[in-house]
Amino acid sequence: MKIHILGSGCQNCMKLAKNAEEAAKAKGTECEVIKITDIKEIMSYGVMQTPAIVIDGKVKSVGRVLSVEEIKKLL
Amino acid sequence: MLKFLADSLVYTLMGIQPGTRLGDTLHFFLYDTAKVFLLLITIIFVVAIIRSFFPPERARKLLGHRREYVGNFLAALLGIVTPFCSCSAVPMFIGFIESGLPLGVTFSFLISSPAVNEVALVMLWGLFGWKIALLYTATGIAVAFFGGIIIGKLKLENQVEDYVYQIKMGEAEIAVPTWKERIEYARGYTKDILKKVWIFVIVGIGFGALIHGYVPMDYVLKYAGRDNPFAVIVAVLLGIPLYSNAAGTIPIIQALVGKGLPMGTALAFMMSIVAISAPEIIILRNVIKPKLLAIFTGIVATAIIIVGYLFNIIL
Numbered sequence: 001m002k003i004h005i006l007g008s009g010c011q012n013c014m015k016l017a018k019n020a021e022e023a024a025k026a027k028g029t030e031c032e033v034i035k036i037t038d039i040k041e042i043m044s045y046g047v048m049q050t051p052a053i054v055i056d057g058k059v060k061s062v063g064r065v066l067s068v069e070e071i072k073k074l075l
Numbered sequence: 076m077l078k079f080l081a082d083s084l085v086y087t088l089m090g091i092q093p094g095t096r097l098g099d100t101l102h103f104f105l106y107d108t109a110k111v112f113l114l115l116i117t118i119i120f121v122v123a124i125i126r127s128f129f130p131p132e133r134a135r136k137l138l139g140h141r142r143e144y145v146g147n148f149l150a151a152l153l154g155i156v157t158p159f160c161s162c163s164a165v166p167m168f169i170g171f172i173e174s175g176l177p178l179g180v181t182f183s184f185l186i187s188s189p190a191v192n193e194v195a196l197v198m199l200w201g202l203f204g205w206k207i208a209l210l211y212t213a214t215g216i217a218v219a220f221f222g223g224i225i226i227g228k229l230k231l232e233n234q235v236e237d238y239v240y241q242i243k244m245g246e247a248e249i250a251v252p253t254w255k256e257r258i259e260y261a262r263g264y265t266k267d268i269l270k271k272v273w274i275f276v277i278v279g280i281g282f283g284a285l286i287h288g289y290v291p292m293d294y295v296l297k298y299a300g301r302d303n304p305f306a307v308i309v310a311v312l313l314g315i316p317l318y319s320n321a322a323g324t325i326p327i328i329q330a331l332v333g334k335g336l337p338m339g340t341a342l343a344f345m346m347s348i349v350a351i352s353a354p355e356i357i358i359l360r361n362v363i364k365p366k367l368l369a370i371f372t373g374i375v376a377t378a379i380i381i382v383g384y385l386f387n388i389i390l
Contacts, residue, residue, distance in 0.1 A: 010162040039165060039361070040238070046247030048131040048170040049163045059247040063130070063158060064260065 001075065003033045006042045007051035013037075016051040016065045023071035031075065077113075081106035100288030107280045107326060111201040112269075115194070115276070119268050122193045123261035126158040131167050132249050133157075134184070135174050143227055146180040151219035154187030155212070158264075161189075161355050168362045172235065173244045179227020185359075186375060187219030190350035194272055198325035199345070203332070210386075211342060218350070218378040225374055226367075234367035272322035279323030286330035295334040306340050307383035311376055314347030318355075321348045338390045343383025351375050 003020050007013025017035050024031030036042055045054055049063030053071065060074050081102050085091055091098040134153045138146060164185070171181040191212050200208035252260065299306045317324060328341045351372055360368055 008162050008165065010160075012160065012162060039169065040242055042166055043169055043173070043242050044245045046132075046245035048135070048166045049158070049160075050166060051162075059249070062247075062249065063160070063163065064263070 001031045002056055003031060003071075003075075004045075004054040005033065005035050005051060006045060006047055006054060007035070007037065008039070008042075009035075009037050010050070012065050013051040016053060019066060019068045020053065020071050023068045023075060026068070027072060027075050077106060077109050080109070096288045100284045103287045103330075104280055104284035107202060107283070107329075108277060111198060111276055111280065111326075112273075114197045114201045115269060115272070116265060118197045118200070119193055119265045120261050122156075123158075123264040124257055125156055126264075127252055127257040127260055129153065129156045129158075130249060131157055131163070131170065132247075135170055135176070138171070138176055138180060138184075140175070141180070143177065143179060143224065146177065147183040147220050147223040147227070148216075150180045150183035150223065151187040151216045154184040154219060155191045155216070157184075157188065161352075161358055164355060164358045165361050168359070169239050169242055170244055172239055173242060177227055178232055178235065179223045179225075181223075182226045182371065183219045183223025186222045186350065186371075187215055189352065189355060190219055190346060190375075191215035192321060192349040194268065195321045195325065195345055195349050198276075198322060202325060202329040207338070207342075211345070214342065214346065214382050215350070218346070218375065218382065222371075222374045222378055226371065229370065231367050231370065234364045234370075236362050236364060239362050275320055275323030276326070279320075279326040282323075283326035283328075283330035286327065287333060290330075290334060292334045295331055295336055299331070299336050299340060301337050301387060306337070307343050307380055307387065310340050310344035311347040311380050311383065314344045315351050315376075316353055317348045318352035321345065324348055337387045339383045339386030339388070342386055343379050346379045346382065347376065350379065 003024060005013060005017040005020055007016065017033060020033045024033055042050065045052065045059055047059060047062050051065060052062040053060050053066060053074070055074055084105060085098060085102045086093050089101070091101065134157045137153060138150055141149060168181060168185065171184065172178070196208055196212065199211050325345060328336065328344060332338060332341050356368060356372060359371070
């Protein structure tokens with residue numbers, strides 16, 4: 001399972017990435033968290049609000065820092 | 076009700092005489108703090124619920140192929156209700172340009188979004204009353220409308236970084252949230268904002284209370300009163316670097332207005348604090364060239380200065 005965190009690298013994006021890593025670890029499945037900061041790549045997902053979380057290529061949430069619990073539900 | 080609570084707490088419980096400097100200061104502080112926090116919680120929550128209906132993807136669609144004027148006006152309105160943190164300025168700008176929106180319309184959106192700030196709105200409402208809050212909102216929309224039109228007329232499309240035009244935006248299916256999710260979002264949003272501003276509010280009201288109780292009136296009139304023709308310009312220039320302190324600045328301004336600071340000067344100061352911020356300018360540099368950045372800042376600053384003088388004359 002691949003989790004992409006889209007964001008320019010501001011505080012919110014880093015917090016979301018951290019939460020995603022924690023959720024992935026707690027879940028125990030083979031999860032990989034990848035941060036995407038390149039604007040072209042971010043836009044290619046059709047997202048205008050950061051931070052966004054993409055799981056296996058599907059945009060799951062935009063413009064919000066999800067909590068660890070919320071991310072776990074998405075995995 | 077709040078006034079009664081503050082009255083009984085300061086004058087009855089603490090036994091401080093009304094009309095004394097200490098009594099006035101304490102009363103001002105307690106009453107305003109309670110009122111502002113109540114308003115902050117209620118209004119930010121309501122604003123967040125409204126915002127959950129207008130994600131930028133929707134704003135983009137609503138603005139669609141609209142041209143100047145109508146497009147600028149709609150963009151200025153949408154700028155207020157669309158949730159937007161400064162980190163999203165770049166993707167939002169690209170998304171709007173990519174969908175074929177005119178540059179001027181995009182700028183109307185980009186100006187109104189920070190210019191009409193909900194925290195500033197609450198502070199104004201709580202401390203100055205709803206008329207001034209409404210005036211502030213209308214002014215923000217006007218500045219965004221005309222700012223966008225001028226930028227559109229100047230034909231500055233070549234001042235957008237070239238890569239912006241090359242980006243192809245993907246299609247994302249943005250799920251429509253349920254009511255439970257909207258409320259959850261609004262709760263989280265309100266909490267985040269409160270966490271960010273509470274200290275500024277308290278310190279600001281504290282300073283305001285001190286000014287209210289202790290600073291003599293002629294002092295304010297001498298430096299920032301109607302007789303100083305440069306007061307508005309200085310206020311606007313001072314406001315630019317003060318961005319994050321909008322919540323703390325307004326109570327100070329309120330106390331100064333009570334001491335004779337003209338309302339136009341006060342409003343211009345607040346608008347410049349929230350509308351033009353150094354972090355936003357730096358972020359926008361990613362998508363537009365320095366010349367357009369300078370024109371954008373110049374237009375917004377000039378518009379606010381004009382508004383300041385205008386209000387000083389009418390109010």
